[in-house]
Amino acid sequence: MSPQELTEQIFKKQSFLCVGLDVDIDRIPTYLLSEDDPIFEFNRAIIxxxxKFCVAYKPNIAFYEANGVEGWQALEKTINYLHHEYPEIYTIADAKRGDIGNTSRMYAKTFLQDLGFDSVTVAPYMGKDSVEPFLEFDNRQAILLALTSxxxxxxxxxxxxxxxxLYKKVLKTSKTWKNSENLMYVVGATKAEFLKEIREIIPENFLLVPGVGAQGGKLEDVCKYGMTKNVGLLVNSSRKIIYASESSNFAEIAGAKAEVLQQQMAEELRKL
Ligand SMILES: O=C(O)c1cc(=O)[nH]c(=O)n1[C@@H]1O[C@H](COP(=O)(O)O)[C@@H](O)[C@H]1O
Structure with missing residues (x-):
């Protein structure tokens, strides 16, 4: 998906919420454990x-890899379900990858081509040749860790x-890389006061902002300093939404939590 299409979805749904699918098998309702694929069934209900209240989902790959082959299958089923049922939704593989060029190329193939995620989170520590392989895909993005939560x-x-x-050097240097128009950046909601200076370096790029909710970041602060005229924000919340209830109505309660955030976001969008 292109950033323009994502922006259209944000205005249409009046939401820039990303729901984090950080599914810990020990925290899902126990009655789901008798299902063939408890993680996928949990995700399907949450999705x-x-x-209706979000524009993106972000499975954190660690939670799937921790369950071996079954976890990977649950991840594949989840992304396929999203593609099939909700193709308008933006998808992020939160894998925080990055390695020498030929290795990064394999990571990029896995997440952006084979699984077909719109984007993947990438660590900048190894520099240009470790990130550029993620930038070669049309309408796919690498989300570079800039200032974490x-x-x-x-x-x-x-x-x-x-x-x-250092985070400013990461922002400035990354702008010189090939296909840098395919970059988005991670800035933690807990670091909202840094957003003003960050926006001076990258005035347009989308920011993935985790850390609202369980980590204490404030949506109003993120919007005040980070929002652009095209919004340019995807604000993630994981645990506060998906584990809002441990009982059989967990999905309904998750929907209600997501709606509260969506309403707050609609309020922020009205200020534009
Ligand atoms: O890249 C990320 O998504 C990320 C970057 C960061 O700086 N901080 C951060 O919390 N995250 C991820 O965002 C999610 C936050 O989850 P909650 O704190 O439960 O909302 C987790 O999947 C983290 O791995």
Whole structure:
């Protein structure tokens, strides 16, 4: 999907919500465990209940890989279900990959071609040749970690090198890479105060903003500093939505939680 198509969906649905499918087998309702594929059944129920209120889903690949072959099958079934039932939804493989060029090429093939995700999260640490293989696909994006939501972000990302923070170097340097128009960036909601300066470097690119909800980030702050005239934001929430209830009505409650966020987003969109 192109960023323009994603923007159209955002205005149409009055939402820039991304629901994170971080499915921990130990946290899903126990009655689902008797199903052939409990993770997929959980995802299907969550997706059916939340799709009206969001424009994107982000399965975090760690939660699938942790279940071996069965986890990978659940991931494949989930992305196929999204493609088939809700083709207007933007999909993100949160895999945080990046390696020497020929290895990255394999990661890119897996997520962007074979599984057909719209995008994949990528770590910038290994530089240009580790990221460019993810940028070669039409209407597919690499979402580069810029300033992450966690405490450890201050270990390296905000450290100054030659008078400039490392995350700013990542933003500026990445703009020089081949097909850089296919880049989006991760900025944690917990770092909203940095968004003003980030927008000076990348005024247009979409930002994936995780950390609203369970990690304490505030939607209003993210919008105040990060929103562009074309919105340019995908705000993710995972645990606060998908684990809002542990009982048999978990999907309905997840839908209600997603709707609350969607309403807040519609309010922010009215300010544009
Ligand atoms: O790339 C990400 O999505 C990501 C980057 C980041 O800086 N912080 C962050 O929390 N994430 C992911 O976003 C999701 C956040 O989940 P919740 O805190 O449960 O909403 C998890 O899948 C994280 O791996």
């Amino acid at each position: 059916d209940a939340t799709h 966690n405490e450890g972000a201050f270990d390296f990302q905000t450290q100054q090198i030659d008078g400039e923070e």
